[in-house]
Amino acid sequence: ARTYDVVIVGGGSAGIATAASMLKRRKGLSIAIIEPSDVHYYQPGWTLVGAGVFQPQVTCRPTAQVMPREVHWIKATVTSFAPDESRVILADGSDATYRVLVVAAGIRLAWEAIPGLTEALGHNGVTSNYRFDLAPYTNKLASELTSGRAIFTQPPMPIKCAGAPQKAMYLSCDRWLQAGRLKDISVEFNNAGAVLFGVAAYVPALMEYVKRYNIQLNFETKLVGVDGLARVARFEQKTPEGTKIIEREFDMLHAVPPQVAPDCIKTSKLAAASGFAAVNETTLQNPTYPNVFALGDGCAASNAKTAAAVRQQAPVVAVNALAQLEGKPLTAAYLGYGSCPLTVERGRIVLAEFSYGGKITPTFPTWILDGTKPTRAAWFLKDRVLPWVYWQDMLKGREWLAAPKALAATAQQKA
Numbered sequence: 001a002r003t004y005d006v007v008i009v010g011g012g013s014a015g016i017a018t019a020a021s022m023l024k025r026r027k028g029l030s031i032a033i034i035e036p037s038d039v040h041y042y043q044p045g046w047t048l049v050g051a052g053v054f055q056p057q058v059t060c061r062p063t064a065q066v067m068p069r070e071v072h073w074i075k076a077t078v079t080s081f082a083p084d085e086s087r088v089i090l091a092d093g094s095d096a097t098y099r100v101l102v103v104a105a106g107i108r109l110a111w112e113a114i115p116g117l118t119e120a121l122g123h124n125g126v127t128s129n130y131r132f133d134l135a136p137y138t139n140k141l142a143s144e145l146t147s148g149r150a151i152f153t154q155p156p157m158p159i160k161c162a163g164a165p166q167k168a169m170y171l172s173c174d175r176w177l178q179a180g181r182l183k184d185i186s187v188e189f190n191n192a193g194a195v196l197f198g199v200a201a202y203v204p205a206l207m208e209y210v211k212r213y214n215i216q217l218n219f220e221t222k223l224v225g226v227d228g229l230a231r232v233a234r235f236e237q238k239t240p241e242g243t244k245i246i247e248r249e250f251d252m253l254h255a256v257p258p259q260v261a262p263d264c265i266k267t268s269k270l271a272a273a274s275g276f277a278a279v280n281e282t283t284l285q286n287p288t289y290p291n292v293f294a295l296g297d298g299c300a301a302s303n304a305k306t307a308a309a310v311r312q313q314a315p316v317v318a319v320n321a322l323a324q325l326e327g328k329p330l331t332a333a334y335l336g337y338g339s340c341p342l343t344v345e346r347g348r349i350v351l352a353e354f355s356y357g358g359k360i361t362p363t364f365p366t367w368i369l370d371g372t373k374p375t376r377a378a379w380f381l382k383d384r385v386l387p388w389v390y391w392q393d394m395l396k397g398r399e400w401l402a403a404p405k406a407l408a409a410t411a412q413q414k415a
Ligand code: FAD
Pocket: 009, 010, 011, 012, 013, 014, 015, 034, 035, 036, 037, 042, 043, 044, 045, 046, 047, 076, 077, 078, 079, 104, 105, 106, 107, 129, 130, 160, 161, 164, 262, 264, 295, 296, 297, 298, 305, 306, 307, 308, 309, 310, 339, 340, 341
């Protein structure tokens, strides 16, 4: 078996950011990243691709280009974990051993869980910003639709970027409003959940836009099937009388698939009850195997699954994993920060920023940027600043405004 100080499973946002952060702190460390994809994606950009604001090319780069130079890239898929032997097994049957393992395999989009959806996507008005190749189709549909019914769906939690299903809707509605077409388009938001957004402080600002765009909100209404040719979507709706199936015709359907833990984690000894990689929510260390850490969408911590969360988690995992390698106590704490820039209209964003338990934790003072209101400052951040922060700061281990908190201080705060 090949052996490394650190093996990282997944070379997405979390895997690359963690490797870069570790190498900034300790030159010469032997790190392998196991990642099958040739392309690395900046997924937060897909919302703006769907709105015709970004070109798709600005949301991807060759994986080879984002890999830190010192990292050994193993272009393969992990199929199982043998944590008792500090070993991971790859699809071709080979393996790699480690002193420390970082699990960063993301979340799996379960398209197949909605019968008919996979076949329908990309034709007949069915689209999703959750796929790189389909976000441009959202843009095409929104720019061409002149009348009829547009349905936007949201699956049960957990999903990555919980605001993204409604972001696609607001940006489409804004275009229709500007073009004078909204009066001829009826818009529905069919949400499997029971609330518009999980943190109540942001809901009033969002409701203003729901009213402005005359959106019909249907809660506890879950997409369960799509007939692309007939342009009919099937929903399971909870009502006081019980659950019923309803069918809705559409001219445009923006579907977001249910999302699950990657199989290799779910079936392993590293999984929490949810199927995601078990962690101590503060140190991001596995509760059973001290030489295993996890972060990003694939870990079981209760933060909002966002790249913004990863930006703060990566330095915490880097510091703690290095301490573990050196046999020292862990020192860094993650407090559950995550963020969701809700694009309510072109040019304005409601910037949700919160930590564990829905505690609001804004980066900027209110006089610069009040996240509970739609602001141009937050749009500027998403449109111009954050892509740069992603490629040039986060993936390079530079950690602007993301220095890890001290674990000792957190423990004192709790006491
Ligand atoms: P990913 O970046 O998805 O990377 C996981 C990697 O693991 C992938 O490269 C995959 O190939 C690899 N992998 C999977 N299985 C295996 C395996 N078995 N073996 C080896 N490798 C494997 N976040 C924000 O902060 N703000 C936003 O505005 C925002 N908007 C979003 C909009 C959309 C439409 C989407 C889809 C996401 C959005 N996000 C946003 C969320 C953000 O993209 C994710 O939270 C972030 O990418 C998580 O990083 P990750 O490394 O955990 O997962």
